[in-house]
Amino acid sequence: MPKMERQHPLELELELRRTTFSEVSGGFDPARARLEADRCLNCKNAPCRRGCPVGVDIPGFIRKLKEGDAEGALSVIKQTNNLPAVCGRVCPQEHQCEALCVRGRMEGPVAIGTLERYAADHGGNPKEATQKPNGRKVAVVGSGPAGLTCAADLAKAGTAVTVFENLHRPGGVLVYGIPEFRLPKDLVQREIEGLTDLGVTFRLNTVAGKTVTLEQLRRDFDAVFLGTGAGLPMFLNIPGENLNGVCSANEYLTRINLMKAYLPDAVTPVQRGKQVIVVGAGNVAMDAARTAVRMGAERVTVVYRRGREEMPARREEVRHAEEEGVVFCLLSNPVEVLGRDHVEAVRCIRMELGEPDASGRRRPVPVPGSEFEIPCDMLIVSLGTVPNPMLKEGCLDLAVTPKGTLEVDDDLATSLPGVFAGGDAVTGAATVILAMGAGKKAAQSILRWLDAQGQSDPA
Ligand SMILES: Cc1cc2nc3c(=O)[nH]c(=O)nc-3n(C[C@H](O)[C@H](O)[C@H](O)COP(=O)(O)OP(=O)(O)OC[C@H]3O[C@@H](n4cnc5c(N)ncnc54)[C@H](O)[C@@H]3O)c2cc1C
Structure with missing residues (x-):
């Protein structure tokens, strides 16, 4: 060969x-x-x-x-x-x-x-095959990759689909999280327009659980899919974390991506730190660090409690971050945020790696007496996210796991008949393609469930 x-x-x-x-x-x-x-x-x-x-x-x-x-x-x-x-x-x-x-x-x-x-x-815009209308209507909550994929597959099967999204633009993390320099938003928009061409309707600025209840959706539609993601950020829970200048990566990226704070004429307020620390080493942390570089930071430091081998971010993202001047402070963990009103420094402790923990990665263990300080005027926390409990609060019968993710069976059916779920809302923060896989599987389960309900095909 x-x-x-x-x-x-x-x-x-x-x-x-x-x-x-x-x-x-x-x-x-x-x-x-x-x-x-x-x-x-x-x-x-x-x-x-x-x-x-x-x-x-x-x-x-x-x-x-x-x-x-x-x-x-x-x-x-x-x-x-x-x-x-x-x-x-x-x-x-x-x-x-x-x-x-x-x-x-x-x-x-x-x-x-x-x-x-x-x-x-x-490849242009090739026409996609769709089946004749099957007389069924499904509500999809959330317009991230899980919701969009479920909506597309249901629409191709002839189902009337309405997507409910609480933000003013559809796309989920694809529009509010992943930065323009990795994923241009006009491309996301174009792919979403492909769904509109399939007949999918979008209802934006609509919060399921508040503006419209889950019970209403169950009454008005034959089935419901919940693809509400995991958008609630976790914090460090250390002294000083409430100082000005500390924010989550999700907030920082949302202001800059969805609210376009990076454009010269933008009205969205955003802090432009000069000495920025990002805590965490996943894709989100790399996005925040590389965004801070573009927002004019003089020094961006990623602080991570494990070593290079354990960093969850894609290798390509780490390479790009290093090329762009991001500094990595590995085997280090913040223990206190210092400052009067505004963050001035972060006190960290050195870590060493012990035996593997439940995640399979070696567990970081603090080295006593090894504290040191890194000066900064902005701290971005990127430690992962969990599902927002809002939907559950409005519907007590919706079962959730102890981690706050939605409980589903093998067909992605929730505890409520006719309500299915998938993506980060079920798995916790994961990947675009896994969320899409779940949206696909849920669409099949919904079609089977509707058939089993004996919904008649009017055609
Ligand atoms: C900054 C960042 C970078 C990432 N980079 C990558 C990457 O490079 N590669 C990769 O594969 N994955 C990446 N991920 C992860 C990936 O984006 C997610 O796993 C994926 O988007 C999950 O899709 P989802 O549809 O389940 O949820 P989401 O994309 O979170 O979409 C959920 C949608 O539901 C809406 N919603 C929530 N609650 C309600 C409600 N009550 N009513 C109405 N709407 C609601 C939200 O506004 C949101 O639009 C990244 C994540 C982040 C945050």
Whole structure:
């Protein structure tokens, strides 16, 4: 078999990256896309497909790209994935489809994610097949990847779908969390418009559990899907955390992404720290740190209690952060936030790694007497998020787990008949593609449940 090196995507110059919100990865140009597609061995049993939670026909779409047919490739992808421009940019492919690619045992796996992005960006707007109306109506609560995927699959099956979203724009984390320099919002908007073309209706600025109750939705619709995510941030719970200048990564990113605080003429207030500390080392922390660089910080330090090997963020995000000047202070944990009214420094303690804990990662243990201070004028806390309890508070019969996630059975049915749930609201903070996989599974369960209810097909 001929040796064929993996193609690398184009990237924005470093100087522009530090000062603008333009997208960093430029994807493939047509020549690179063709070369990369040619690396696909078209394996008969396609192990890559097993690594895709939404079951994209990966060899099928790459075959089209080999023929130079980006529109054909996009049609193949869209049979199972309505957000390819999103997934091609933010999915952790290295742990999913690409981890199972046979070429991975040779010169590196086929760049499936970047090829998916290429098809999405160059494939136009192929028409999607939908079934005739089935006379059923379903309410989808939340317009993140779980809700959007569930809505798309139900609409393709002929169901009338209304999506209820509490923010003024649909997209969930795709619009309020992930920054423009990783996921341009006009692309998210375009993929959401694809759902409108399928007949999905959006009701924005509508809070399920407040503006409209779950009981009302159950009365007005044949079934309900809850894809409400995990948007409630966790904090450190240490002295001084209430000082001005301390915020969650979610708040910081929402102001900047959804409320466009990075634009010169924006009215959204946002703090522009000069010496910024970000606590945590997941994708969200990397997004916050890289955003702070672009917002004019002179020094951005990521503080993380474990070591480099244990960092949950994607390797590419860590590399980009380091290239952009973010400093990593590893094996360190904040114990106190210092300052009068406003944060002035964070006192940390050194950590060492002990035996693995329940997460399988080595447990960080404080080293007595090793405290030290890092000066800062802004502290961004990025320790993870949990589901917002609001929905449950308005509906006591909705069962939740001790962690606050919605309780579901194998079909993603909740404790309330006809109400299904999936995505971060069920798993806790996870990934876009897992949320999409759950939205897909829930759509199938809902259709089966409606059939079992004996809802008649008027046609
Ligand atoms: C900053 C950031 C970066 C990330 N980066 C990546 C990445 O690179 N790759 C990756 O795979 N994953 C990433 N993730 C995780 C990923 O975005 C989530 O796992 C995914 O968005 C979960 O999808 P969801 O549909 O379950 O929830 P969400 O995307 O959170 O969407 C839930 C939606 O429900 C709405 N909602 C909530 N309650 C109500 C209510 N009561 N009524 C009406 N609407 C309601 C919310 O406003 C929101 O729009 C990131 C997350 C964050 C925060």
